[in-house]
Amino acid sequence: xxxxxxxxxxxxxxxxxxxxxxxxxxxxxxxxxxxxxxxxxxxxxxxxxxxxxxxxxxxxxxxxxxxxxxxxxxxxxxxxxxxxxxxxxxxxxxxxxxxxxxxxxxxxxxxxxxxxxxxxxxxxxxxxxxx
Amino acid sequence: xxxxxxxxxxxxxxxxxxxxxxxxxxxxxxxxxxxxxxxxxxxxxxxxxxxxxxxxxxxxxxxxxxxxxxxxxxxxxxxxxxxxxxxxxxxxxxxxxxxxxxxxxxxxxxxxxxxxxxxxxxxxxxxxxxxxxxxxxxxxxxxxxxxxxxxxxxxxxxxxxxxxxxxxxxxxxxxxxxxxxxxxxxxxxxxxxxxxxxxxxxxxxxxxxxxxxxxxxxxxxxxxxxxxxxxxxxxxxxxxxxxxxxxxxxxxxxxxxxxxxxxxxxxxxxxxxxxxxxxxxxxxxxxxxxxxxxxxxxxxxxxxxxxxxxxxxxxxxxxxxxxxxxxxxxxxxxxxxxxxxxxxxxxxxxxxxxxxxxxxxxxxxxxxxxxxxxxxxxxxxxxxxxxxxxxxxxxxxxxxxxxxxxxxxxxxxxxxxxxxxxxxxxxxxxxxxxxxxxxxxxxxxxxxxxxxxxxxxxxxxxxxxxxxxxxxxxxxxxxxxxxxxxxxxxxxxxxxxxxxxxxxxxxxxxxxxxxxxxxxxxxxxxxxxxxxxxxxxxxxxxxxxxxxxxxxxxxxxxxxxxxxxxxxxxxxxxxxxxxxxxxxxxxxxxxxxxxxxxxxxxxxxxxxxxxxxxxxxxxxxxxxxxxxxxxxxxxxxxxxxxxxxxx
Numbered sequence: 009x010x011x012x013x014x015x016x017x018x019x020x021x022x023x024x025x026x027x028x029x030x031x032x033x034x035x036x037x038x039x040x041x042x043x044x045x046x047x048x049x050x051x052x053x054x055x056x057x058x059x060x061x062x063x064x065x066x067x068x069x070x071x072x073x074x075x076x077x078x079x080x081x082x083x084x085x086x087x088x089x090x091x092x093x094x095x096x097x098x099x100x101x102x103x104x105x106x107x108x109x110x111x112x113x114x115x116x117x118x119x120x121x122x123x124x125x126x127x128x129x130x131x132x133x134x135x136x137x138x139x
Numbered sequence: 140x141x142x143x144x145x146x147x148x149x150x151x152x153x154x155x156x157x158x159x160x161x162x163x164x165x166x167x168x169x170x171x172x173x174x175x176x177x178x179x180x181x182x183x184x185x186x187x188x189x190x191x192x193x194x195x196x197x198x199x200x201x202x203x204x205x206x207x208x209x210x211x212x213x214x215x216x217x218x219x220x221x222x223x224x225x226x227x228x229x230x231x232x233x234x235x236x237x238x239x240x241x242x243x244x245x246x247x248x249x250x251x252x253x254x255x256x257x258x259x260x261x262x263x264x265x266x267x268x269x270x271x272x273x274x275x276x277x278x279x280x281x282x283x284x285x286x287x288x289x290x291x292x293x294x295x296x297x298x299x300x301x302x303x304x305x306x307x308x309x310x311x312x313x314x315x316x317x318x319x320x321x322x323x324x325x326x327x328x329x330x331x332x333x334x335x336x337x338x339x340x341x342x343x344x345x346x347x348x349x350x351x352x353x354x355x356x357x358x359x360x361x362x363x364x365x366x367x368x369x370x371x372x373x374x375x376x377x378x379x380x381x382x383x384x385x386x387x388x389x390x391x392x393x394x395x396x397x398x399x400x401x402x403x404x405x406x407x408x409x410x411x412x413x414x415x416x417x418x419x420x421x422x423x424x425x426x427x428x429x430x431x432x433x434x435x436x437x438x439x440x441x442x443x444x445x446x447x448x449x450x451x452x453x454x455x456x457x458x459x460x461x462x463x464x465x466x467x468x469x470x471x472x473x474x475x476x477x478x479x480x481x482x483x484x485x486x487x488x489x490x491x492x493x494x495x496x497x498x499x500x501x502x503x504x505x506x507x508x509x510x511x512x513x514x515x516x517x518x519x520x521x522x523x524x525x526x527x528x529x530x531x532x533x534x535x536x537x538x539x540x541x542x543x544x545x546x547x548x549x550x551x552x553x554x555x556x557x558x559x560x561x562x563x564x565x566x567x568x569x570x571x572x573x574x575x576x577x578x579x580x581x582x583x584x585x586x587x588x589x590x591x592x593x594x595x596x597x598x599x600x601x602x603x604x605x606x607x608x609x610x611x612x613x614x615x616x617x618x619x620x621x622x623x624x625x626x627x628x629x630x631x632x633x634x635x636x637x638x639x640x641x642x643x644x645x646x647x648x649x650x651x652x653x654x655x656x657x658x659x660x661x662x663x664x665x666x667x668x669x670x671x672x673x674x675x676x677x678x679x680x681x682x683x684x685x686x687x688x689x690x691x692x693x694x695x696x697x698x699x700x701x702x703x704x705x706x707x708x709x710x711x712x713x714x715x716x717x718x719x720x721x722x723x724x725x726x727x728x729x730x731x732x733x734x735x736x737x738x739x740x741x742x743x744x745x746x747x748x749x750x751x752x753x754x755x756x757x758x759x760x761x762x763x764x765x766x767x768x769x770x771x772x773x774x775x776x777x778x779x780x781x782x783x784x785x786x
Contacts (some may be wrong), residue, residue, distance in 0.1 A: 112461035114431030115438075115449035123446055125486075126453055 012036035404489035466497035
């Protein structure tokens, strides 16, 4: 099962990147990067940015059956997920919760890479779950 | 767990141990290993050979103690730990332990810490307990109990005490993380506890006199425990264990002045008190919580790296709300202290640091606080001399010192403390008037200053400061207010305090007794004097008026300066001021209200002082004028004398 989760900061640089299996990492990064344009496009449309936003790109490559989902928080932090299954809403919720826990840590400066082990665990859990 | 010599080492070479080494290492290992292996019961060298298959792991705590007892620098110890594979494996298995011991021996022999070093024949590693493990000079308590032991006793006791608690709790080793220290079985606790109490009483006395007591106590106990433990082999082991602990603790003391931070992530009473104290310094209400930013500033003073602090926060803030309640704070603080003492952070929050556990175990922060308040000064003096290294370590150490007395009293209760929490706590606190606690609080305050940054200390000091400023300005400005008027009237004089002119008018109304009198009266006096024509009538009236109507003073003053601008310049201001003081007196007597009389008395005094100062000021200003004139004259001369070479 291929999956990749990336947390992208407001300024569109990655805060956290994790992917399985690892040989697709580079490809995932590329996908995620290109998907950022779509995110911006949709956010520019000004629709319901506050709530869960799903960005469904559908089949990006016909040869590979994964979808790229996006989710943007109210502070313009984006979670982009490359999955090949579709229970994304829940995953994004969990991600978001975990991310807020990271933010609660006063030693975490927004904009730093996320090095929280709790967050890692959450992501791992989701990867395992989905995969 | 791989017992094969080479396997455990990871990258290390096959571990070849001589017999002596085998014996030594296995004993040490058995000592360090916890209840999993059955403790020193299996200590005897033969059994402790740690046959394969035994999933014994040495708890990191005693191992760390042992390593520190080897008197190697911590850097070396870290290297050794890494090399032996314990870091990788996350625990000290027999192989890792043996490799580590060999590396210690190598380091002590001066060889570099490398895996190659252990290939050669090495002497046995030496540990600072005035007896080397290698030689196994067990039967000599006298050697062991040197002066070196004295200090460690205090800490030792704590550690051993904590260990006892762990045993009682029967904490099993948690897999890769540092397991709570599993110490030898029950018999050591007895003697440890007793010596613990001795140690604590020693702490309390903070003298050396007590040292012999634990010293002696230890000896017979040590001997008695031998038989009780059921084996000659175990006796030395245990004694060594306690001594090792003591020495390692001593090292800790010397290095970090933290003694309770032993393995078990368990907060002792004194630690708890200290943490609560610190909590209260940050947040007076123990049932409330500390915000993230406040906690961040506080913990940043511990000089740990931000990622580590971030991780500690993550561990301790169980509800992830960005704020720390008291138990969370204690857990975080404990982790920080542990980290400062070199203990690697656990993967997860140890059960003993869970908020629920902490709340159950130490549910009484409130009356600790009350005790703190009541016992303020007593121990602080005692604690002063016990200044140890730095930061929270020192304060923690002190804190540890303080509670020593309490624990001394409740030595045996300590056992119950952990389990029952409340009652022991109450005993502790009630029995030993928390001189300790308050010392802690007091000590903690100055200690935290050593955080080398603006701490809560300074905030508190600052908090105390505001009340004082008002008097201070009085010395200068309030009286100078009248002088300022003088200066105002003397345009030639650089009016340094001219800025005060605006303030004085505002002052009299409010701080009437303090500032207003000198200010207003000072003004009034010259005013009255300078306007003799008006003074005759107005002075009494004004005298009465000021007393009766403070707010009107500024108004009057404003009038006066206009009228008396020239007159004020005279140095006679002082004289007139003094003369003016006479006038108010009769008028004062006319006042019937006692308040006015009191106020006038104060006014009088202030006037007198003001007059003196005014006189002084006028004299100085006259001098200043003269000097100015001289200067001008000199400059003129210079101009004349200087050859005209402009440009």
